[in-house]
Amino acid sequence: MTTETQEIICGPCDIREIAKPAVVWCPTCDEGLCDECCGHHRAAKATRGHQFIDSDHYKEMPRKMIEEFNKCSEHDEKYELFCPNHETHCCVQCVKEKHAKCTGITLLNKVIENIKSSAMVSTITQKIEKRMERLTKLTKNRMENINRINKQSSELCTDFRRMREEMDLMLDEFEKGLNDQTISVKNTQSSIVNNTIAQIGAHESIYKEMHSALLKVLAYGSNFQVYSAIKKTEEKLINEDKEIELFLKTIMVYKK
Ligand SMILES: [Zn+2]
Ligand SMILES: [Zn+2]
Ligand SMILES: [Zn+2]
Ligand SMILES: [Zn+2]
Structure with missing residues (x-):
């Protein structure tokens, strides 16, 4: 109840x-x-041999399963x-x-006397266990899939990282090469230009010398000396013009 x-x-x-x-x-x-009532049950002659189970244990049993065939x-x-x-x-x-025509009708109690140690019990429990095992295997299999996916993904990430590092190295080397080339070109060009500036300076000082020499003769020399200086300077100018022409030609070559 x-x-x-x-x-x-x-x-x-x-x-x-x-x-x-109860x-x-x-x-x-x-x-x-x-x-x-338990005391009475134990004492009464008709029920003296009945075996009890703890009511808490009885409550633990799945009611639907055990009451079906009551x-x-x-x-x-x-x-x-x-x-x-x-x-x-x-x-x-x-x-x-x-079952009027059936033979061998026996007491159900007699038939199920040793049911707890019977093949029926082991068969049904094995059936359930096999199914559970199958599901456990399926889960295990899926877990392995997850592990494999995780592993593959982390391997890919590592690959990407390595590729990136290799590309970094390549770009570093490429950049260094370009820088070296640029610096080398700059140095060459600078030295050419500096050289040109120095040559221009040399020609400039020739003109300066001519100019100041002529001014000195103009200031302190006689007319004849001035005449002589002009002639000498004209001669020098012609030579210097030739030098300058040659020099300018070499600059034009560099400019190309
Ligand atoms: Zn009672
Ligand atoms: Zn009883
Ligand atoms: Zn019936
Ligand atoms: Zn029958």
């Missing part, structure tokens, strides 16, 4: 309309017993017999109606 909240109440007390929680369950009588739904009688021809449990009425 159970309440909505699965609290087991004492069967004998319930009959007398007293709600008392402390044990008597599987033979199929009802719970309170402390007091009573024959057709005849509202307890299943007490077993037909070996049909390999099924049956109540007294079932036997009368459906």
